[in-house]
Amino acid sequence: MRSSPVARFGRLAALLLLVAAGQALPSPAVAAAPAPVAGELRPYNVDRVFSAGVSSGGYMATQLHVAHSQTFDGSAVFASGPYNCAQNDLNRALNACMEVSQDLQLSRLEQTTRDWSARGLIDDVAGLSGDPVYTFSGSADSTVERPVVGALRDYYGRFGARVLHNQATAAGHAWISPLGANSCGVTRSPWMNNCGIDPEREFLGHLLGSVAAPASAPGGRLVQFDQNAYAPGGAAGPISMDDKGFVYTPTACEDGAVCSVVVALHGCKQGYSYQGFGTRFIDQAYLNEYADTNRLIVLYPQAVATATLDNPNGCWNWWGYLGDTSYARHGGRQLDTIVNMVRALGGGGGTPPPGGTTLRSAAAEDGYVKAAGDGTAAAVGTLEASYGLALGRGTDGKFNRAVLSFDTSAVPADKKITRAYLTVTRSSGSGDPWASPAGNRLLVDVHQGCLGGCAVEPADWSAPVSAAGAAEVPAFTTGAASSTDLSPAGLAAINRLGTTQIRLRFAQGQTSTAYLFANKDAPVTLTVEYE
Numbered sequence: 467m468r469s470s471p472v473a474r475f476g477r478l479a480a481l482l483l484l485v486a487a488g489q490a491l492p493s494p495a496v497a498a499a500p501a502p503v504a505g506e507l508r509p510y511n512v513d514r515v516f517s518a519g520v521s522s523g524g525y526m527a528t529q530l531h532v533a534h535s536q537t538f539d540g541s542a543v544f545a546s547g548p549y550n551c552a553q554n555d556l557n558r559a560l561n562a563c564m565e566v567s568q569d570l571q572l573s574r575l576e577q578t579t580r581d582w583s584a585r586g587l588i589d590d591v592a593g594l595s596g597d598p599v600y601t602f603s604g605s606a607d608s609t610v611e612r613p614v615v616g617a618l619r620d621y622y623g624r625f626g627a628r629v630l631h632n633q634a635t636a637a638g639h640a641w642i643s644p645l646g647a648n649s650c651g652v653t654r655s656p657w658m659n660n661c662g663i664d665p666e667r668e669f670l671g672h673l674l675g676s677v678a679a680p681a682s683a684p685g686g687r688l689v690q691f692d693q694n695a696y697a698p699g700g701a702a703g704p705i706s707m708d709d710k711g712f713v714y715t716p717t718a719c720e721d722g723a724v725c726s727v728v729v730a731l732h733g734c735k736q737g738y739s740y741q742g743f744g745t746r747f748i749d750q751a752y753l754n755e756y757a758d759t760n761r762l763i764v765l766y767p768q769a770v771a772t773a774t775l776d777n778p779n780g781c782w783n784w785w786g787y788l789g790d791t792s793y794a795r796h797g798g799r800q801l802d803t804i805v806n807m808v809r810a811l812g813g814g815g816g817t818p819p820p821g822g823t824t825l826r827s828a829a830a831e832d833g834y835v836k837a838a839g840d841g842t843a844a845a846v847g848t849l850e851a852s853y854g855l856a857l858g859r860g861t862d863g864k865f866n867r868a869v870l871s872f873d874t875s876a877v878p879a880d881k882k883i884t885r886a887y888l889t890v891t892r893s894s895g896s897g898d899p900w901a902s903p904a905g906n907r908l909l910v911d912v913h914q915g916c917l918g919g920c921a922v923e924p925a926d927w928s929a930p931v932s933a934a935g936a937a938e939v940p941a942f943t944t945g946a947a948s949s950t951d952l953s954p955a956g957l958a959a960i961n962r963l964g965t966t967q968i969r970l971r972f973a974q975g976q977t978s979t980a981y982l983f984a985n986k987d988a989p990v991t992l993t994v995e996y997e
Contacts, residue, residue, distance in 0.1 A: 499684055499688050499714065499745055499748045499749045499754050500684055500686070500687065500688050501688070502688045502689065502690040502712060502745065503687065503688070503689060503690065504689070504690055504691075505687075505689035505690070505691060506689075506691050506692075506695075507689075507691050507696075507713060507807060507810035507811055508810070508811075509810065509811060509812035510715070510719050510720075510725055510763060510811055510812045511719075511722055511723065511724050511725060511812065512724075512725060512726065512727055512763070512811060512812040512813045513724050513725070513726060514539045514726040514727070515537055515538050515539055515726065515727045515728075515729070515808055515813040515814065516538060516539055516540045516541060516542070516673050516726065516727070516728050516729070517530045517531050517538055517540075517541045517542075517728075517729045517731070518541065518542040518543070518669070518728055518729065518730050518731065518753075519542075519543060519544070519546070519730065519731030519732070519733070519782075520543075520544040520545055520546070520640065520641040520657070520731070520732070520733045520736075521544070521545050521546055521609070521610065521639065521657075521733035521734060521781075522546070522731075522733050522734050522769075522781035522782040522784055523546075523730075523731030523732050523733045523736075523782055524543040524544055524545055524546030524731070524733075525546045525547070525551070525563075525782065525784035526731050526782035526783070526784060526800070526801075526804075527541050527542070527543055527546075527729070527731050528541060528543060528546065528548070528549050528618065529549060529550075529784065529793070529794045529798070529801060530729065530801060530804060530805070531594075531597070531599075532549045532579065532588060532589075532591075532594065532794075533588040533589065533794060533795050533796060533798070533801055534588075534589055534801070534805055534814075535588075535589045535590070535591070535593030535594050535597070536589045536590070536593050536814075537589075537805060537808060537813060537814040538597075538729075539597060539598075539673075540597045540598040540599055540600075540627075540672075540673045541597075541599050541600070542599070542600040542601075542602075542669035542670075542672075542673060543599075543600065543601050543602065543615075543618060544602045544640070544641050544642065544665075545602065545603060545604070545607055545609070545610045545615060545639050545640070545733075546563075546610055546614075546615065546618065546784075547563045547564075547570070547610065547614040547615060547617055547618050548570065548572065548575050548617050548618045548620075548621035548622075549575065549579060549618075549621060549794065550575055550578060550579065550794050551563035551570065551575065551614075551617075551784075552784055552785035552786065553575075553578075554785065554786035554791050554793075554942075555785065555786075556785050556786075556787075558785075559784065559785040562614075563610075563614060563784075564609060564610050564611070564614060565608075565610075565611050565614070566611055566613050566614065570613075570614070570617045572617055572620060572621060575621060576621065576624050576625075579591060579625075582795055585938070585940075585950065586796075586950050586951065587795045587796055587940060587950055588795045588796060591625055594622070594625040594626065594627050595625060595626035595627070596626060596627070596628060597627045597628065598627070598628050598630070598672050598673045599619075599622045599627045599628065599629045599630070600629075600630045600631075600632070600668070600669035600672050600673065601615055601618050601619045601622075601629060601630070601631045601632070602615070602631075602632045602633075602635075602637075602642065602665055602669075603615035603616070603631075603632070603633045604633075604635050604636060604637025604638055604639070604640075604642070604650075604651075604661075605633070605635070605636045605637070606636045606637055606638045606650075606651040606652075606653075607637060607638055607639045607653065608639070608653070609639035609653060610639060612633060615631075615633070616631070616633075619631045628672075630668070630669070630672045632665065632668065635650065635661050635663060636650060636651050636661075637650050637651065637659055637661050638650070638651050638652045638653035638654075638659055639653040639657065640652075640653065640657040640658055640659035641657065641658050641659070641732075641733070641747070641750075641751060642659050642660075642661050642663065642665045643658060643659070643660065643664075643665070643666060643750055643751055643752040644660060644663075644664055644666075644752055645658070645660070645749070645750040645751075645752050646658040646659040646660035646661075646750055647660075647746075647750060648660065650662070655735065656736065656743065656746045656747070656750070657733055657735070657736060658746065658747065658750040658751070664752070666680075666751070666752045666753060666756055667680075667756070670728075670756055670760065670762075673728075674726065674760065677756065677760055678756075678759040678760050679759060680752070680755035680756045680758075680759060681755045681756075681758040681759050682755075683755070684714070684754035684755055684757070684758060685716070685717060685758050686714055686715050686716040686717055686719075686720070686754065686757065686758055687714070687715050687720070688712055688713075688714050688745075688748070688754075689712065689713050689714075689715065690710055690711070690712055691710075691711050691712070691713065692709060692710070692711075693707055693708060693709055693710065693711040693767065693768065693803065693807075694709050696803045696804075696806035696807050696810065697799070697803045697806075698799050698802060698803070698824055698993060699824040702770075702803065703770070704788070705783075705788065705790070705799040705800055705803065706769055706770055706771075706772050706776070706777045706780070706783065706787065706788060706800070707767070707768065707769055707770060707800060707803060708737060708738060708739050708768035708769065708770040710738055710739065710768055711765075711766065711767050711768050711807065712738070712745070712748055712765075712766040712768070713763065713764065713765050713766065713811070714748070714753070714754045714757055714763070714764040714766070715757075715763050716757050716758045716761060716762070716763070717758075718758075718761050719761060719762075719763050723761050724761065725761040725762060725763050726760075726761065726762055726763070727762070727763045727764075727765060727808060727811055727813045728753060728757075728762050728763070728764050728765070729765045729767065729804060729807075729808065730747075730748075730751055730753055730764055730765065730766050731767065731782060732747040732766070732768070732769070733781070734779040734780060734781035734782075735779050735780060736780075737768050737769050737770055737771070737780040738768045739768070739770050739771075739780075740770070740771055740779070740780045747766070748766050763811060765804075765807060765808065765811065767803070767804050767807060769781060769782050769783075769800075772787075772788070776788050782800065783798070783799075783800050786945070788945075789891065789944065789945025789946045790945065790946060791940075791942040791944070791945050791946060791947045792940075792946075792947055792948040796887075796948070796950070796951065797887055797889070797947075797948025797949070797950075798948075822993060822994055822995035822996060823876050823877065823993070823994055824991050824992070824993045824994075825872045825873065825874065825876065825991060825992045825993075825994070826872075826989040826990075826991055827870040827871060827872055827968075827985070827989050827990045827991070827992070828870075828871040828872065828873060828965075829989065831871035831920050831921055831922065832850070832855060832868070832869065832870050832871060832922070832985060832990075833846055833847065833850055833855070833868070833869055833921075833922030834846070834847040834850065834855045834856045834857070834866050834867060834868045834869065834922070835847065835866070835867055835869065835922060835923075835924055835926050835927040836856070836860065836862070836864035836865065836866045836867075836927075837864060837865060837867075837924075837927045837928070838863075838864065838865070839865055839975045841927055841928040843864075844924035844925070844927040844928070845924055846922055846923065846924060847866060849983075850985075850986075853893065853894060853983040853986060854893045854894070854983035854984050854985045854986030855868035855870075855970075855983065855984050855985045855986075855990075856868070856981055856982075856983055857899065857908065857970055857971075857972065857981060857982050857983075857984060858895075858897075858899035858972055858976055858980050858981030858982060859899070859902075859975065859976035859978070859979055859980055859981055860979065860981055861896075861979050865972070865975050865976070866981060867926075867927055867969055867970065867971040868969065868970040868971075868984065868985070869917065869922045869926045869967060869968070869969050869970075870967065870968045870969075870970070870985075870990050871916070871920055871965055871966075871967050872965065872966045872967075872968065872992045873964065873965060874960050874961050874962060874964070874965070874966040874992070874994065875961075875962060875963060875964050877960060877962050877994050877996060878962075878996065879962050881996035881997060882996055882997055883957045883960060883994060883995070883996045884995050884996055884997055885951050885952075885957075885993075885994075885995040886951065886952045886956065886957055886960060886992065886993060886994045886995065887937065887948050887949045887950065887951050887952065887992075887993055888910055888937065888939065888948065888949040888968065888990060888991070888992055888993075889946055889947070889948045889949075889990065889991045889993065890939055890946060890947055890948075890949070890970070890984050890985070890990050891945065891946040891984060891985065891988040891989075891990070892942060892943070892944060892945065892946070892947075892982050892983070892984055893983045893984065893985075893986040894982070894983045894986075895943075895981055895982030895983060896979060896980065896981055897976075897978070897979055897980030897981070898941070898943075898980055899972055899976055899980040899981055899982060900941035901941075901980070902976040902977050902978060902980040903974055903976075903977055906972050906973060906974050906976070907938050907972065907973040907974075908938055908939040908940075908941075908970060908971075908972055908973075909934075909935045909937075909938050909970070909971055909972070909973050910935070910936050910937040910938060910939065910949050910952070910956070910968060910969075910970060911931040911933065911934050911935065911936065911968065911969040911970075911971065912931065912932055912933040912936045912952060912955075912956040912959040912960070912966065912967075912968055913929075913931040913932045913933075913959060913966065913967045913968070913969070914932045914959045914960070914961045914966060915961055915964070915965060915966075915967070916965055916967050917929040917931070917967050917969070920965055920967070926969065929969075931959075931969060932955070932958075932959035933952075933953060933955035933956040933958070933959045935953075935973075936952045936953045936955055936956025936959070937949040937950045937951065937952045937953065937956060938950055939970070946988070960994065966992075968990075968992070970984075
């Protein structure tokens, strides 16, 4: 959530931080939620799951719904734009997705969504058809302007969602609630505004089909839990999420009643740990009161500010910060973390949260092999120590393939592997190897054991594998990207007794020099989930 136009200019980012640090946070008008108690997420009798959010939390709510439409049944959004609006570009985020100084490219966003769906990078877009969606835009909101929110309405309409759009209120940039501490038209902390209306009743009625009147005060439990347990590698901090998260559960849900889950996402500068903000969003969102009378479990995940300029205001990741180029699709680190929380509550078909491990490749056995297009004259590459593992066509006209070794014996023998994917970090490159020729694909081959010897050797370039093309890594130009999930054959090739080798190769030889180097700044990782 942006509080000043200064935020648009990177050269003034440091000044913005100083200004933000000096702002006093007004006291909340109402302390609506009970005091949090320490606990853990546990499964409930869940039938449906919805997302809701404001500003950056609105963008995250949409990402959850679109990328995981088989898990989420609808969404409610205050003051944000269409899915994948930023396209991994902070400049677009500021100029096309908050105001209208750049073209939103709505048709392109629609086509990208359909392409990602066809490639398995997100759930089938058919899952959006008929889903209830609520969008809200205030006429006094100059942070995310009305045409941007209108584009979100239109985006969902292209996929057959049932959209209820509210633009009848002179609200500022905020979550709107009868408990909001601010007057309607302002845009300032705590970004919780009272406009004399009840949007929660409106959007919950649209999502649920009908809604009972709220309780006069919450009577359930607010549990504070450890978000690290659901984050990749067991660490929430590196993905700009707090170690603390919250969930509100009514007594009826605790007693076994069928309940729905609402994932409620704060905006920038509204996270629990942001400058002492605490539970103001939870207190004033006016969801807990409705939860008691409508059997809703309300999950409140928490983002946290970074010490760097990547995310100093504790926003949710909707433009690709910290190198997470998969932020809006499967493999997105914050998305995966929140989905794991939903699973822990019994959502997503009641599937329990998977166990899992994230493994680093064995640097001593990693390497790359270069060869002519037909595989002849193969030789082990020699630039790994200086640049990383080469992929694509080098300046010498040879085609490079990388070979990675993982010790997968840590995967329990008695567990069923349900999902696995690679995360690759790019260090440098030249040209676009995915565009030469157009539509080229970076494929993931999986082999149970070693291709020959476990050390890289020339024959690895064309050696047969247990599962060829088991996944693919989408095109990316900076930071890291996660592959699609391994195919069933790829999962079956994971060796629980020792080494699994993975070969990365482009499906077609580039027509001219175009390559990338990976694995120098950060190792390639293999994430394996099981139950």
